[in-house]
Every structure is written in structure tokens, then in C-alpha cells.
Amino acid sequence: MEARELDQVKPGGFEQQMRSLLNTQATGLLVGIGYKTGLFDTMAGLPPSTSRQIALSGGLNERYVREWLSAMVLGRILDYNPGDQTYYLPPERAAWLTRKAGANSLGSLAQFMTALSEVEPMVVKCFKDGGGVPGTAYTRLGQAEWADAGTQPVDSVLEVVPDVTDRLSKGIDVADIGCGGGEKLNMMAGAFPNSQFTGYDISEDAIANARVQAKAKGLVNVHFEVEDAATLGDVEKWDLVTAFFTIHDQAKPRSVLRGIERALRPGGAFLMVEVAASSRLEENLDHPLGSWHYGWSIMYCIAGSLSQNGEGLGAMWGTQKALEMLAEAGFARVDAERIESMITQVCFVARKHQLS
Numbered sequence: 001m002e003a004r005e006l007d008q009v010k011p012g013g014f015e016q017q018m019r020s021l022l023n024t025q026a027t028g029l030l031v032g033i034g035y036k037t038g039l040f041d042t043m044a045g046l047p048p049s050t051s052r053q054i055a056l057s058g059g060l061n062e063r064y065v066r067e068w069l070s071a072m073v074l075g076r077i078l079d080y081n082p083g084d085q086t087y088y089l090p091p092e093r094a095a096w097l098t099r100k101a102g103a104n105s106l107g108s109l110a111q112f113m114t115a116l117s118e119v120e121p122m123v124v125k126c127f128k129d130g131g132g133v134p135g136t137a138y139t140r141l142g143q144a145e146w147a148d149a150g151t152q153p154v155d156s157v158l159e160v161v162p163d164v165t166d167r168l169s170k171g172i173d174v175a176d177i178g179c180g181g182g183e184k185l186n187m188m189a190g191a192f193p194n195s196q197f198t199g200y201d202i203s204e205d206a207i208a209n210a211r212v213q214a215k216a217k218g219l220v221n222v223h224f225e226v227e228d229a230a231t232l233g234d235v236e237k238w239d240l241v242t243a244f245f246t247i248h249d250q251a252k253p254r255s256v257l258r259g260i261e262r263a264l265r266p267g268g269a270f271l272m273v274e275v276a277a278s279s280r281l282e283e284n285l286d287h288p289l290g291s292w293h294y295g296w297s298i299m300y301c302i303a304g305s306l307s308q309n310g311e312g313l314g315a316m317w318g319t320q321k322a323l324e325m326l327a328e329a330g331f332a333r334v335d336a337e338r339i340e341s342m343i344t345q346v347c348f349v350a351r352k353h354q355l356s
């Protein structure tokens with residue numbers, strides 16, 4: 001692609017594009033606040049209402065709520081009737097914004113850039129001096145925010161691995177690498193009581209959280225260990241290994257992938273879920289959440305990996321690079337599968353060779 005083509009701007013000129021960006025940036029921040037304060041959940045259950053009625057229903061301060069409502073009207077998130085000064089959240093928009101929206105909740109995702117901005121001064125310093133930001137610096141990526149976004153059901157993801165649901169029902173050994181707060185592993189452990197699940201993560205806080213959640217759910221077939229995935233010593237121990245959005249965060253992703261291949265039993269499968277993207281920038285121009293993922297990548301993924309002198313793959317490392325690295329790790333066969341309802345995710349199913 002010609003460099004000039006990449007330089008195209010929307011009709012109306014660059015100045016208008018930048019003004020619209022400033023408005024969108026503020027709208028995004030306020031959508032996150034709307035999610036966090038429960039305003040979208042409150043409004044989803046209300047007919048057209050005044051700011052006073054909305055603030056009362058949500059147990060919130062009217063003056064702040066009124067200003068927020070104005071911004072949401074300008075952001076075309078809410079409808080406004082000047083006649084009786086009422087605001088309304090139509091159900092087709094609520095379906096993307098409330099807690100009930102679950103995996104579809106873009107309202108939940110809107111919180112993340114704000115939460116990540118706590119490390120912005122450190123990231124700016126990294127632009128000048130290199131290095132990264134350790135996981136412990138992210139005090140705002142707390143359990144609540146992760147859990148809201150992590151409600152994505154794992155069952156449809158598991159379906160991309162042929163036979164695995166049957167095998168999980170009968171009973172197999174499963175490890176999840178970089179399990180974070182354990183939401184997905186706990187979900188799997190609850191759904192498949194005959195299988196045994198182990199979650200590994202380098203973060204002590206994440207593992208502590210995962211253990212608390214497992215206990216609260218009364219799960220006895222799951223346990224969690226603090227472990228650097230790059231030094232995993234397991235050999236032919238697991239029938240299924242999963243890794244959700246974590247391989248690109250690793251300092252040493254090549255060692256991690258080799259370790260996973262070694263840790264699988266012959267015929268075992270590795271399910272790696274990643275951001276669906278191309279490794280070529282020019283093929284990501286129309287990515288539905290491309291800028292957002294590049295933003296995440298700088299603020300968290302690359303910063304985390306480089307804080308450990310790592311490779312700094314980044315969230316947008318892309319399918320081509322992922323396939324190349326899975327092959328390099330020694331997997332016998334790799335398929336990349338898309339799930340229709342998950343527009344920004346891709347599932348790689350990598351197989352270890354069968355014993356002949």
C-alpha cells in the first residue's frame with residue numbers, strides 16, 4: 001500500500017476529525033462512568049424520565065447526573081425530549097451498555113482506558129527511556145472491572161476444539177496459562193465436575209483472587225498456582241491447555257509456547273484465544289476495535305512484557321505471527337477458528353502429535 005493512501009482523512013477535513021476525536025474521548029470516559037455508577041442499568045428499567053427521577057432511582061447526586069445526561073445526549077447514547085426534559089435509553093442501546101448485556105457489554109469495556117490512564121506518566125517515561133510498567137502498578141484493573149468484562153461464556157470457545165466437551169464431561173486434566181483472576185477456569189471447573197483444572201499466573205494478587213472465587217463457588221476440582229509460564233516444568237501432564245489473551249503479554253512467549261507443547265500429552269490440544277488481527281498494519285485499517293487494542297497494547301501488554309525485558313509482542317501481534325510462533329514451538333497442526341458472535345477474537349487450536 002502507498003504511504004499516501006494511509007494518510008487519507010475523512011471528508012470534512014482533519015480539524016473536524018480531531019474535534020470529533022475530543023468529543024468521542026470524553027464520551028468514552030463518561031460511558032465508563034455510566035457503567036460503573038450503574039446509570040445505564042437504572043435507565044434501562046425506566047421510561048423517559050427527568051434527571052431528578054433518574055438520580056433518585058440510582059441513588060446518585062442529581063447535579064452530576066444531569067451533566068452526564070447532557071453529555072450522553074450529545075454522544076447520541078440517550079434520547080432527549082425538550083418538552084418535558086426527559087431522557088431515555090432505548091432498549092436496543094441498553095443491550096450493549098448494561099451489566100445484563102454480559103459479554104456484549106461495551107459499557108464495561110469503556111472503563112478500561114480510564115483505568116489504564118493511571119500508568120500514563122510511567123508509559124510516557126518509557127517512550128523516552130525504554131523499559132516497561134510492572135503488573136503491580138495497575139491498581140485500578142481490579143477484580144470488578146475484569147469480572148464484568150470476563151463474563152464471556154467459555155462454552156462457545158471450547159466448541160472450536162473437536163470432541164473436547166465430551167472429553168471434559170468424562171474427565172480430563174486441564175491447565176490455564178496466565179489465568180488472571182480465574183474467571184474462565186472457574187467457569188469451566190463448574191461446568192465439568194469430572195475434570196481437574198489448574199490455573200497458573202505470575203501475579204500473586206490474581207491467584208489469590210482466583211482462589212477466593214473458586215472457594216465461594218464451592219469448587220473442589222480447581223486449584224491455582226503462582227508460576228512464571230516461561231519456566232513451566234510440566235511434561236506430558238495435560239490433555240488440554242488454554243490461554244486466554246495472555247500469550248502476547250508474555251516476556252518470553254516462545255519459551256511459554258514450547259513449554260505448553262512439552263506439557264501436553266500426545267494428542268492433547270492447546271487452545272489459544274487472542275485478538276483477531278493481522279500482523280500487517282495495512283490489513284488492520286478497518287479493524288472494528290483496532291485503535292482501542294493498539295491503545296491497550298501500549299498501556300498494558302507491551303509495557304508489561306518490556307518491564308521483564310521481554311519481547312513486547314503486543315495485543316495486535318496478529319494471526320500470521322501467531323501461526324509462525326506456534327509452528328516454531330513444535331505443534332503438529334494448528335487451525336485458526338473464528339466464532340461469529342466474537343468479532344474481535346480468534347481461537348487457535350494447536351495439536352500435539354499422536355504417538356505412532
Ligand SMILES: C[S@@+](CC[C@H](N)C(=O)[O-])C[C@H]1O[C@@H](n2cnc3c(N)ncnc32)[C@H](O)[C@@H]1O
Nearest residue numbers: 178179180201202203227228229244245246250
Ligand atoms: C490480559 S490478562 C488475561 C487474564 C485471563 N487469561 C483472562 O482472560 O481474563 C494477562 C495475564 O497474563 C499474566 N502473565 C503475564 N506474564 C506472565 C508470566 N510470565 N507467567 C504467567 N502469567 C503471566 C498476567 O499476570 C495477567 O493475569
